[in-house]
Each structure stands twice: as C-alpha cells, then as structure tokens.
Amino acid sequence: MAESTGGVLLLAAVEYSRGSRPEVSRCTTTARGLILIMMGMTIIDIPTTPPGRFAHQRPAARLEDAFKIYGEGDSAVRALDNVSVEFTTGAFTAIMGPSGSGKSTLMHSAAGLDHLTSGRVFIGDTDLSGLSDRDLTLLRRTKIGFIFQAFNLIPTLTAAENIELPLALGGNRPDPSTFARVVEVLGLSNRLGHRPSELSGGQQQRVAVARALVSEPEIVFADEPTGNLDSRTGAEILSFMQRAVRDVGQTIVMVTHDPTAASYADRVVFVNDGSIVDDMLEPTTDAVYDRMKAFGR
Numbered sequence: 399m400a401e402s403t404g405g406v407l408l409l410a411a412v413e414y415s416r417g418s419r420p421e422v423s424r425c426t427t428t429a430r431g432l433i434l435i436m437m438g439m440t441i442i443d444i445p446t447t448p449p450g451r452f453a454h455q456r457p458a459a460r461l462e463d464a465f466k467i468y469g470e471g472d473s474a475v476r477a478l479d480n481v482s483v484e485f486t487t488g489a490f491t492a493i494m495g496p497s498g499s500g501k502s503t504l505m506h507s508a509a510g511l512d513h514l515t516s517g518r519v520f521i522g523d524t525d526l527s528g529l530s531d532r533d534l535t536l537l538r539r540t541k542i543g544f545i546f547q548a549f550n551l552i553p554t555l556t557a558a559e560n561i562e563l564p565l566a567l568g569g570n571r572p573d574p575s576t577f578a579r580v581v582e583v584l585g586l587s588n589r590l591g592h593r594p595s596e597l598s599g600g601q602q603q604r605v606a607v608a609r610a611l612v613s614e615p616e617i618v619f620a621d622e623p624t625g626n627l628d629s630r631t632g633a634e635i636l637s638f639m640q641r642a643v644r645d646v647g648q649t650i651v652m653v654t655h656d657p658t659a660a661s662y663a664d665r666v667v668f669v670n671d672g673s674i675v676d677d678m679l680e681p682t683t684d685a686v687y688d689r690m691k692a693f694g695r
C-alpha cells in the first residue's frame with residue numbers, strides 16, 4: 399500500500415471534504431488531512447484519582463478541571479462541567495452514563511481530538527495545551543488509538559489499508575504478527591481486500607477496532623466499540639480488549655451503554671450532565687445495571 403497511500407488518501411480527503419466535516423477543508427497536506435478526517439469529532443475525561451489498587455499508578459491520561467461548553471447564553475450546553483479524572487496505565491476503564499451526558503465529549507477531549515473550553519488534558523506527562531498542532535498530531539498518531547462511535551473508515555481504502563492507515567501516515571507498517579493476530583481474533587481475515595461499503599456494520603466496526611489496536615498505542619479510546627455488533631462478536635472483541643490489558647498492559651478507555659460490556663472493565667466511571675458522579679471498581683453486570691437505573695433514563 400505504501401506507494402499508493404498518498405494519492406488514495408488525498409482522494410479520500412477530498413471525498414470527505416464534500417461531506418459534513420469542516421475540519422477536512424482546513425487540511426493543508428495529505429497526511430494532515432487524513433488525520434483530521436479520523437479526528438472528525440470530540441472528547442473524553444475522568445475526574446479524580448481512581449480508587450483502590452489503581453490509586454498509586456501513573457495515569458496514562460488525565461483531565462484537570464475540564465469544562466466544555468457548546469453554544470452561548472441560554473442555549474449553552476455544558477457537555478463537560480468541571481471534570482477531573484485519571485485513566486490509569488494498564489487498566490481497562492469503562493465510561494457510562496445517559497445519552498447526551500458527555501461521554502463522547504470526554505473521550506474526544508482526553509484524546510486531544512477536541513479542545514476544552516477550559517482546563518487541561520495530559521497524555522502521560524505531556525500537557526496537550528502546550529503542543530503545536532503538528533506535535534499534537536504526531537502524539538495522537540504514535541500514542542493514541544481511537545475507535546469512533548461512527549466508524550470513520552476511509553471509503554476508498556480496503557479493510558487492510560484502513561487498518562494500516564495510522565501507521566502508514568507515519569511511514570510505518572504494522573508488525574506482521576500483531577497484524578495477523580488482531581485480524582484473526584476479529585474475524586477479518588477473509589474481508590481484508592474489501593472496501594467499507596462491501597462490509598456489514600459489524601465488520602466495519604471490527605475494522606475500526608483493528609485499526610486502533612494494531613499499532614499497539616499507549617492508550618486506546620473506544621466510543622461504543624460493540625454498539626453495532628451481535629452479542630457473540632461483541633463478547634469476542636471485549637475479551638480481546640480485556641486480554642490486551644491483562645496480558646500486555648494495554649490501557650483502554652471505553653464508552654458503553656451496556657452493563658455487560660462494562661463488566662469486562664476493571665473500573666467504571668459514571669457520567670451524568672457533564673459531571674463524573676460515581677466510580678466503581680471490579681464492576682459486575684448487576685452492580686452496573688443497578689447504578690444505571692438510578693439515572694432514571
């Protein structure tokens with residue numbers, strides 16, 4: 399794919415610029431345009447130091463006094479309302495809360511995909527507000543994997559090219575054994591030559607999961623990665639993510655509406671009306687379900 403990447407990606411950027419993504423129209427180079435396409439959304443969070451066994455571990459990402467306000471005056475929406483949260487290295491954290499509570503905003507902010515109205519975001523020890531656009535792009539490309547609520551696959555690329563894209567942008571290729579393992583576990587081996595329009599919704603989501611995991615980033619943010627999957631495929635992906643955390647110390651932050659999906663995590667952070675309202679360790683499906691019921695939605 400290396401030789402054809404530039405042209406194909408530029409074509410993809412142009413296609414997206416005809417759509418509803420204003421960021422793309424601001425891109426000045428192919429690589430940057432693609433990054434912007436992939437970033438075409440918003441945020442993340444976490445409020446306080448996590449409890450229990452994670453209390454003394456280094457955060458892979460954190461938000462400090464984060465506010466995100468959309469609009470002005472009477473129509474202003476506080477998508478994040480004074481959120482401070484840490485995502486521990488080597489932990490699998492789930493974010494739950496009612497629709498519109500700010501989960502995606504939190505994820506996108508933590509991943510440096512969207513700017514806060516005020517407050518600070520750190521990836522490791524790096525304060526994102528101190529980075530130039532170029533350095534922020536580089537940091538996202540090398541340290542962060544993001545699985546979007548909408549898959550954000552590039553329509554003109556095959557499944558394999560979509561999976562390789564984040565690495566290709568940096569002039570690299572995935573480790574062949576990692577690529578083979580991820581593709582095998584996600585059941586994509588016989589779909590690699592197909593474009594997104596030739597894949598089912600579940601298959602597209604699995605390509606998006608593979609794309610985020612194949613570069614083995616320091617932290618993976620996943621916005622409802624199993625929301626469009628049947629329960630068996632969803633369970634396989636969750637088990638895969640859980641093993642990545644337990645076996646190789648991958649850090650994962652995942653938004654989900656599903657208490658069973660959340661039970662795969664080490665910790666659940668509950669969000670409501672832009673604020674973090676609870677923090678649960680070693681969640682079970684029943685405990686998460688009971689906590690969600692309290693939101694009354």
Ligand SMILES: Nc1ncnc2c1ncn2[C@@H]1O[C@H](COP(=O)(O)OP(=O)(O)OP(=O)(O)O)[C@@H](O)[C@H]1O
Binds near residue numbers: 440477497500
């Ligand atoms: N670009 C935007 N402009 C204005 N308001 C926005 C924008 N993006 C999000 N919001 C608002 O911010 C709030 C939080 O949105 P967000 O997408 O973070 O919610 P969510 O918890 O991810 O919801 P869901 O579970 O439905 O995905 C909502 O009230 C939403 O309408």
Ligand SMILES: [Mg+2]
Binds near residue numbers: 501502503547621
């Ligand atoms: Mg969302």
